[in-house]
Amino acid sequence: MSLTASEPVSASASVSVPVSPPRVGVWLIGARGSVATTVVAGCAALTAGLHPPVGLVTETAAFARSGLPPLSALVFGGHDTLDCPLPKRAEELAAGGVLPPGLPAAVTAELAAAEREIRPGGPTPGDTRSPRRLIDAFATDIDAFIQRRGLARAVVVNVASTEPTPTDDTLPPSSLYAAAALHAGCPYISFTPSTGLHHPALAELAATSGLPYAGRDGKTGQTLLRSALGPMFSQRALAVRAWSGTNLLGGGDGAALADPAAAAAKNAGKERVLTDTLGTTPEGQVHIDDVPALGDWKTAWDHIAFDGFLGTRMILQTIWQGCDSALAAPLVLDLIRLTTRAHETGLSGPLPELAFYFKDPAGQGPSALGEQYGKLLNFGRWLGGWAGEGERGA
Numbered sequence: 001m002s003l004t005a006s007e008p009v010s011a012s013a014s015v016s017v018p019v020s021p022p023r024v025g026v027w028l029i030g031a032r033g034s035v036a037t038t039v040v041a042g043c044a045a046l047t048a049g050l051h052p053p054v055g056l057v058t059e060t061a062a063f064a065r066s067g068l069p070p071l072s073a074l075v076f077g078g079h080d081t082l083d084c085p086l087p088k089r090a091e092e093l094a095a096g097g098v099l100p101p102g103l104p105a106a107v108t109a110e111l112a113a114a115e116r117e118i119r120p121g122g123p124t125p126g127d128t129r130s131p132r133r134l135i136d137a138f139a140t141d142i143d144a145f146i147q148r149r150g151l152a153r154a155v156v157v158n159v160a161s162t163e164p165t166p167t168d169d170t171l172p173p174s175s176l177y178a179a180a181a182l183h184a185g186c187p188y189i190s191f192t193p194s195t196g197l198h199h200p201a202l203a204e205l206a207a208t209s210g211l212p213y214a215g216r217d218g219k220t221g222q223t224l225l226r227s228a229l230g231p232m233f234s235q236r237a238l239a240v241r242a243w244s245g246t247n248l249l250g251g252g253d254g255a256a257l258a259d260p261a262a263a264a265a266k267n268a269g270k271e272r273v274l275t276d277t278l279g280t281t282p283e284g285q286v287h288i289d290d291v292p293a294l295g296d297w298k299t300a301w302d303h304i305a306f307d308g309f310l311g312t313r314m315i316l317q318t319i320w321q322g323c324d325s326a327l328a329a330p331l332v333l334d335l336i337r338l339t340t341r342a343h344e345t346g347l348s349g350p351l352p353e354l355a356f357y358f359k360d361p362a363g364q365g366p367s368a369l370g371e372q373y374g375k376l377l378n379f380g381r382w383l384g385g386w387a388g389e390g391e392r393g394a
Contacts, residue, residue: 019111022157023152024152025145032083033159034251036037036080041111042330050103069340074153076114086118087104087111093325109140113222122134143184156187157188162256167250191215208347214338220328225269227367229318231368234277240305240306248294249297277368297324298321300320301316302316303315338351351379
């Protein structure tokens with residue numbers, strides 16, 4: 001029998017009431033940057049059905065039963081030292097072709113809500129606070145965000161510009177934020193090559209926190225190609241003699257990577273992928289050039305010299321042109337959902353199953369893209385409880 005509005009419902013009748021999923025906090029380091037702005041605006045656009053989820057691996061059928069939080073459950077906040085409000089930053093990105101025309105206006109409420117949750121980062125010039133005080137202040141901001149928004153849990157993601165590798169024992173900003181995340185009881189994701197949790201002073205905290213973490217340095221373009229092409233040469237028994245590359249990019253990353261120390265941290269992951277997938281280190285280097293006129297767009301060129309049958313010399317050249325923020329944002333959303341679910345299931349320590357997304361992944365695992373994807377699929381099954389006992393990452 002069906003019920004109509006005019007029919008009374010008996011006390012014994014069973015009425016299904018939709019239950020909203022627990023809300024999950026996303027605390028972005030570099031919250032007013034291009035990547036963060038694209039993440040917030042993109043998540044709002046997908047939730048509203050304005051655009052399809054192109055680029056989100058977690059929205060494919062393989063992860064439908066993984067128990068991941070829906071995009072609509074994500075609540076954004078973060079730290080930044082910049083003062084450009086998110087709605088204005090989104091308008092700038094739309095003017096530069098990074099975001100679709102009209103999207104900032106369509107999701108202005110969501111951008112404004114995230115903007116209200118952004119707190120001053122640091123240390124800024126003249127800041128005399130000790131590392132301990134800075135960590136405590138950042139952790140307090142994260143705790144307050146969780147309490148204020150009534151969140152079930154939160155994850156911290158570093159999407160700030162690359163910082164130089166430290167030359168002494170001083171904790172760089174990325175490590176201060178990473179420590180604050182763990183002190184606040186939050187999983188940590190490093191999407192940059194910055195030091196973060198890799199600092200020796202944080203080794204014990206990372207090992208004893210009981211929290212999962214992932215990173216580092218998102219694999220969005222040139223290294224993505226290298227992790228796919230390297231195994232191809234190895235599997236076909238072709239001898240790579242030299243592999244050189246050049247990156248042209250602008251925006252905040254271009255300016256940051258103009259510093260040779262910052263560029264060295266970035267290039268280390270690119271070169272490691274070749275060594276791991278080829279079994280040898282070919283001649284050649286990667287150069288990064290800051291071209292401010294390119295804005296958020298980048299061009300990556302690779303020149304590969306290899307020997308074929310009977311020593312025949314051959315060349316493969318690739319050109320990758322894309323928008324770094326649009327390449328990074330879906331990966332960040334994937335990582336947020338997967339790491340949140342890992343936390344929910346009680347996992348702790350590095351998540352090597354997420355190596356698919358990184359140049360320099362935490363934990364032990366393969367470097368070839370196909371193998372990494374297989375590990376990720378198995379991890380998705382495990383998170384959903386349908387891979388079989390003991391098959392995590394198998």
